[in-house]
Amino acid sequence: MGSVQIVTTILAAAITAVAVWLAVRAVMKMTAVIRLGQPAPERFADKGARTTKMLVETAGHTRMLKWSVVGAAHWFVMVGFIVLSLLVLEAYFEVVSTGGGLPIVGHWTVFGLVTEWIGILGLVGILVLMAIRLRNRPNRPENRSRFTGSTMWQGYFVEWVVLLVLIFGFVIRGFKVATDNFEYPVWATPLSHAVGSVLPDWAAGVSVAALIKIVISMTWLIVISLNVTMGVAWHRFLAFPNIFFKRDPQKAAGSGLGPLRPMTSEGKPLDFEEADPEKDQFGVAQVEQFTWKGLLDFSTCTECGRCQSQCPAWNTGKPLSPKLLVLSLRDHAYAKAPYLLAGGGKDLTGEEKATEAQLAHMDVLALAEADRPLIGTAEEGGVIDPDVLWSCTTCGACVEQCPVDIEHVDHIVDMRRYQVLIESSFPSEAGVMLRNLENKGNPWGAPQNTREDWTKGLDFEVPRVGEVEDFEYLFWVGCAGAFEDRAKKTTRAVATLLNEAGVSFAILGEGETCSGDPARRIGNEFVFQMLAQQNVETLNEAFDGREKSKRKIVATCPHCFNTLGNEYGQLGGEFEVVHHTQLLAHLVSAGKLTPVQPVDGGVTYHDPCYLGRHNRIFAAPREVLGDSMQGELTEMPRNSERSFCCGAGGARMWMEEKIGKRINVDRVEEAMSTGAKTIAVGCPFCSTMLNDGVNGKGAGEDVEVVDVASVLLRSVKPDAPAGEKETAPAAG
Numbered sequence: 001m002g003s004v005q006i007v008t009t010i011l012a013a014a015i016t017a018v019a020v021w022l023a024v025r026a027v028m029k030m031t032a033v034i035r036l037g038q039p040a041p042e043r044f045a046d047k048g049a050r051t052t053k054m055l056v057e058t059a060g061h062t063r064m065l066k067w068s069v070v071g072a073a074h075w076f077v078m079v080g081f082i083v084l085s086l087l088v089l090e091a092y093f094e095v096v097s098t099g100g101g102l103p104i105v106g107h108w109t110v111f112g113l114v115t116e117w118i119g120i121l122g123l124v125g126i127l128v129l130m131a132i133r134l135r136n137r138p139n140r141p142e143n144r145s146r147f148t149g150s151t152m153w154q155g156y157f158v159e160w161v162v163l164l165v166l167i168f169g170f171v172i173r174g175f176k177v178a179t180d181n182f183e184y185p186v187w188a189t190p191l192s193h194a195v196g197s198v199l200p201d202w203a204a205g206v207s208v209a210a211l212i213k214i215v216i217s218m219t220w221l222i223v224i225s226l227n228v229t230m231g232v233a234w235h236r237f238l239a240f241p242n243i244f245f246k247r248d249p250q251k252a253a254g255s256g257l258g259p260l261r262p263m264t265s266e267g268k269p270l271d272f273e274e275a276d277p278e279k280d281q282f283g284v285a286q287v288e289q290f291t292w293k294g295l296l297d298f299s300t301c302t303e304c305g306r307c308q309s310q311c312p313a314w315n316t317g318k319p320l321s322p323k324l325l326v327l328s329l330r331d332h333a334y335a336k337a338p339y340l341l342a343g344g345g346k347d348l349t350g351e352e353k354a355t356e357a358q359l360a361h362m363d364v365l366a367l368a369e370a371d372r373p374l375i376g377t378a379e380e381g382g383v384i385d386p387d388v389l390w391s392c393t394t395c396g397a398c399v400e401q402c403p404v405d406i407e408h409v410d411h412i413v414d415m416r417r418y419q420v421l422i423e424s425s426f427p428s429e430a431g432v433m434l435r436n437l438e439n440k441g442n443p444w445g446a447p448q449n450t451r452e453d454w455t456k457g458l459d460f461e462v463p464r465v466g467e468v469e470d471f472e473y474l475f476w477v478g479c480a481g482a483f484e485d486r487a488k489k490t491t492r493a494v495a496t497l498l499n500e501a502g503v504s505f506a507i508l509g510e511g512e513t514c515s516g517d518p519a520r521r522i523g524n525e526f527v528f529q530m531l532a533q534q535n536v537e538t539l540n541e542a543f544d545g546r547e548k549s550k551r552k553i554v555a556t557c558p559h560c561f562n563t564l565g566n567e568y569g570q571l572g573g574e575f576e577v578v579h580h581t582q583l584l585a586h587l588v589s590a591g592k593l594t595p596v597q598p599v600d601g602g603v604t605y606h607d608p609c610y611l612g613r614h615n616r617i618f619a620a621p622r623e624v625l626g627d628s629m630q631g632e633l634t635e636m637p638r639n640s641e642r643s644f645c646c647g648a649g650g651a652r653m654w655m656e657e658k659i660g661k662r663i664n665v666d667r668v669e670e671a672m673s674t675g676a677k678t679i680a681v682g683c684p685f686c687s688t689m690l691n692d693g694v695n696g697k698g699a700g701e702d703v704e705v706v707d708v709a710s711v712l713l714r715s716v717k718p719d720a721p722a723g724e725k726e727t728a729p730a731a732g
């Protein structure tokens with residue numbers, strides 16, 4: 001070992017010792033913060049499925065590759081990082097000896113070949129990612145992008161470290177080539193040989209370059225260890241457990257979508273017949289009341305802003321960005337952590353848990369952070385502004401896009417639950433809807449005895465459950481389908497088509513009550529459970545004696561469809577629920593319904609969030625429309641998984657939209673840009689919102705918003721009255 005190698009070895013050892021010590025400290029701190037969360041025992045079930053899903057999602061980059069260029073570049077950078085780690089390890093042998101290399105694999109041509117090409121592709125990948133970040137940098141207010149609000153220096157820092165470490169990998173190899181210490185052939189390592197051809201024959205070059213590479217890598221480790229909230233770096237480690245512990249590993253996609261998590265306290269679902277707000281946690285009022293998985297979610301956020309770029313609230317000028325919400329919760333959790341770890345915190349009655357002695361030497365900043373209300377305005381020092389919380393439509397675009405499977409919707413609804421159930425604090429307009437649900441069993445407050453009015457004037461009898469011997473499908477009409485004028489036409493169209501196709505079905509009539517979706521999404525779990533339990537009882541009676549596969553329900557409202565099919569199981573109701581577009585697609589393909597007259601003027605289709613993203617039903621409505629038109633439909637730029645919300649989900653249907661551009665107007669402009677004269681929908685709320693949007697733009701005479709069922713009925717029975725142009729005024 002020469003004098004240069006002695007110096008490089010000592011320096012490499014010193015900086016590594018400091019970096020490793022800080023990293024261990026940082027990991028312990030993060031673990032302690034995440035462990036402050038509430039239990040989530042269900043996250044440990046299905047370990048096999050979880051492992052498979054984690055490996056498939058990370059190795060295959062299945063979520064990242066939805067953005068193909070970024071996804072491909074990131075894949076090479078990720079693989080490059082893993083291989084880089086081996087090469088950083090190799091650098092420790094190189095600081096000691098000019099000809100040093102990893103034991104066993106370090107002299108193997110295959111290792112040289114693989115690392116060379118991963119390094120080259122990693123270089124290309126990181127340059128692409130750097131260019132994308134630079135092109136989208138939000139340096140001016142008018143340059144809003146997915147990076148708006150991200151901590152940009154951290155992104156640049158991480159990218160430059162990756163770039164420099166890759167470059168110095170080739171410089172080390174180049175010096176080995178120049179000093180004749182390199183054993184891999186030119187065909188396997190062309191770039192290393194090219195670099196070597198321009199470097200001087202300097203014997204110490206290998207060790208010095210290796211030291212620089214180690215210093216860069218260890219500086220990175222030191223910086224991220226001193227910044228435990230630096231998700232852009234930490235996600236390299238945290239993404240694995242975050243994906244492993246995702247809500248539903250069995251699902252092919254949309255793990256955090258579809259059903260909401262039940263309300264839990266101490267890890268157990270709450271039953272409102274026994275729940276006590278002084279003993280049980282009702283939603284989330286303090287950051288430590290999220291589960292540990294919630295705190296892991298917040299820690300894992302990479303600040304990539306994919307969620308933000310798709311969020312309808314953010315894109316229409318509302319204060320909500322799912323990314324900024326997650327970052328606010330993360331920063332608050334870590335700033336409050338010293339107080340919590342010292343024994344601080346409020347019990348369920350609001351009393352301080354820590355003694356004065358425990359808090360005597362507490363950092364004043366941590367104490368100040370602990371005093372901030374989780375939900376509150378800027379003047380109140382709130383972590384999340386109420387306007388942020390109530391802007392969410394629960395459309396799921398954020399969850400769908402997040403590459404590390406963060407479950408934004410669950411967290412938002414958990415915070416809403418506390419606000420509604422304990423604070424009674426929510427947009428006042430929604431109070432009427434909640435009162436109507438409690439007193440009348442429907443959000444409009446319509447009399448229950450008018451639930452069957454939609455059947456009047458049909459030229460066939462609509463049977464009720466109990467009046468017929470047997471039925472294949474229970475037709476769940478839903479409140480909109482029963483009371484809202486435009487949705488009633490969809491209900492009539494579906495009933496007419498089922499009758500035409502010879503499907504035996506029956507309705508509950510006055511036995512039906514609201515599915516509870518708006519109550520659940522606004523956070524009123526109490527009203528949801530009340531309605532849902534009543535419906536589960538009614539449905540279990542209607543299907544008495546039938547096995548699950550024969551307990552078939554068809555619903556026209558995606559919110560009812562989602563609630564009955566995905567959430568009633570939490571309350572003992574197991575049913576096979578289909579959306580009417582699925583059943584109609586089946587009936588057309590089975591030849592039981594035959595579209596004969598094509599729709600004029602072109603059709604575009606708006607995916608309802610609770611049918612599409614939340615339940616992955618994209619094909620069936622398109623099949624029906626394709627058959628009805630006897631041709632292609634024109635897609636909007638944002639369609640299927642990336643569809644843009646109509647603005648009505650998450651109980652937003654019953655709240656005023658006071659901030660920014662109206663979401664429905666944004667969507668209608670996109671739909672009208674296709675030139676189609678018909679905007680087909682599969683949801684009564686979308687129908688109302690888009691109709692409002694079309695009328696608001698004064699285009700009611702030129703463009704029609706109509707349900708897929710009505711489009712099909714016009715094609716199957718061109719003279720049917722339910723296929724009339726839908727001109728009824730909007731409700732809600």
Ligand code: SF4
Pocket residue numbers: 307310311312313314320321322391392393394395396397398399408409
């Ligand atoms: S669910 Fe939709 S509206 Fe809510 S934060 Fe996510 S993207 Fe935005």
Ligand code: SF4
Pocket residue numbers: 300301302303304305306307308322323326398401402403404405406
């Ligand atoms: S998509 Fe996920 S990782 Fe990216 S900013 Fe949003 S929450 Fe964070």
